[in-house]
Amino acid sequence: MIVDRQERLLAAVADRGLDAMLVTDLVNVRYMTGYVGSNGAAVLAPDRRLLFTDSRYLVKARAETRGVEVRPAGRDLLGAAAAELADLGGRVGIEADHVTLSHHARLVEALPDVELVPVSGMVEDLRVRKEPEEVELMRRAAAIADDALEALVAEPIVGRSEAEVAWTLESALRAAGAEGASFPIIVAGAANGAVPHHASGREPVPPGTLVVVDLGAVVEGYASDSSRTFATGPLPEPLERAYAVCLEAQAAALAAVRPGIGTTELDAVARDMITEAGFGDAFGHGLGHGVGLEIHERPWLRREGDGTLEAGMMVTIEPGIYLEGLGGVRIEDLVLVTEDGGAPLGRFPKTLMTLPARRGGGG
């Protein structure tokens, strides 16, 4: 699997007339070599595949990597990689989206005879189509998140603080074997729900409103991402209508997922319905994004852009309607783009569910 990725990257390297690629972004290093750690860089060339790391990680790196020789680099990772690249010579691709000006200056100084070519997205372009093993890990992550939500709604949550509810969810993810949450879990009640990236706080979840719950698990580095919105009692009319519109728009967008559809076209499927219902200004973000080793990665499903979906991509479909001062709704699934459509990973229901108030008054 990992060695295949190296072959594909090296094919792209040759296509661009490069002699080697220096991979320094840690997520890309992990994808290309299997190395998991905080200090690593890979040199990938047709006849040389190396992973540099420091003494803390050597033993672990030798066990977890595939297809690369692991070399000790001390603290000076770039220096060690540069020494190897000087020996290789020629044209070397570097990651324009990750290499900083300081690191670039060091490489330029260390490699007077090498042509450094900044390139964008060479590894990310591979990551975007998930392999079956990656899909399986994300399926496990999504199932763990679903289970956590199911356990959550079996107990009263009205009156508990957002942060406490978020922590209950995170504990459930961990107890089920996840490495952790894929981002800080969002529990946003009433007006807080109108803030898409609300940080769950000490405020209690109030009755008679909506509460947005956005969570994901990590399994072997791979993330899931899903959201549900619940009622905590009878709703004000605008929130009830917003939920119905959002649900319909999400279903329509899910049904429209297929290879070949443009990312803006897909975004428009949900956006047009929300706009026609009069909530256009209340849907301020894009329809979704890719997910994998990172919680936000390519492709981007937005109003602007020029990509198209391909089989193997894994994207979120997450329209939202945010009514300032009142509340918000977001319904989100992680979906695998298949040969002829889309296959949502989650199975948690989406019909509006009303959560009971705290029973009795005890815990």
Add this chain to the structure above:
Amino acid sequence: MIVDRQERLLAAVADRGLDAMLVTDLVNVRYMTGYVGSNGAAVLAPDRRLLFTDSRYLVKARAETRGVEVRPAGRDLLGAAAAELADLGGRVGIEADHVTLSHHARLVEALPDVELVPVSGMVEDLRVRKEPEEVELMRRAAAIADDALEALVAEPIVGRSEAEVAWTLESALRAAGAEGASFPIIVAGAANGAVPHHASGREPVPPGTLVVVDLGAVVEGYASDSSRTFATGPLPEPLERAYAVCLEAQAAALAAVRPGIGTTELDAVARDMITEAGFGDAFGHGLGHGVGLEIHERPWLRREGDGTLEAGMMVTIEPGIYLEGLGGVRIEDLVLVTEDGGAPLGRFPKTLMTLPARRGGGG
């Protein structure tokens, strides 16, 4: 506090002959403005202090920032900041250690009449000396970590998996009000303890060896970092000796902390003692590092370097001895450099403590 930081940065900006500074690293943006989020950039000039972020964060950013005007930037943060910088003109400092080649290319294109000057560490140089409010947050974080360790050792841990013990600690941090752990908590028994950055796994903590526990809490963005090593029964002689040597070296280094001491000189205090005891090769990392908004930040206490400690700095003192295949010991405190010495934040004892085996056999 935050406005003072802006004044100090602007003084440094003027000293370097710059007209403005573009701050894009999110930790630095937080430090300079108070903004906490995933998409923000600051333009700081004598007569203009701006924070750019997108619609998701506007309300929150306006509430949490100080001394800056918050401007909406949509997805194109750099574009919005660049428009402002074009208007300012002159020489603009950019963060060489954080700006990527892609972002640099975009800025160069957008700002043909501005001189972009890559500078290193201008904000980091301010962050290194902690203000009393920052020290107080770190003190709270350290106390929470100490409490979690105390609760941990009150229960048997031998026979439980490393990951489960780590999770018990993380849960305790959260229950005590921390935002979370400042890094993945390390619980490393027996030979795993010889791997300084061991990822806590499913292996049970065995009896008759050492177990390294390295943890930290986050309070309002500020991290703590401390390690203790425990015995889980009578020890093999090399481990017993390693513990005694490490403890003595740590005490000596702690006693040597004071303003004006060189970072390499301080590292040598512990390293020389460990080397004289015959364990020199088994202490592969530096003596410590700065801590603050980041778990690893300036200054670095290592064999190489040319810095000196100053009052207000917050550093770890963490010598370690790692005996491959056998076990490891690391003893670490977070220490505030005071006017005349060093004041450790933690209070957890360091005399070798032997943890009992699991009682009975139940949970």
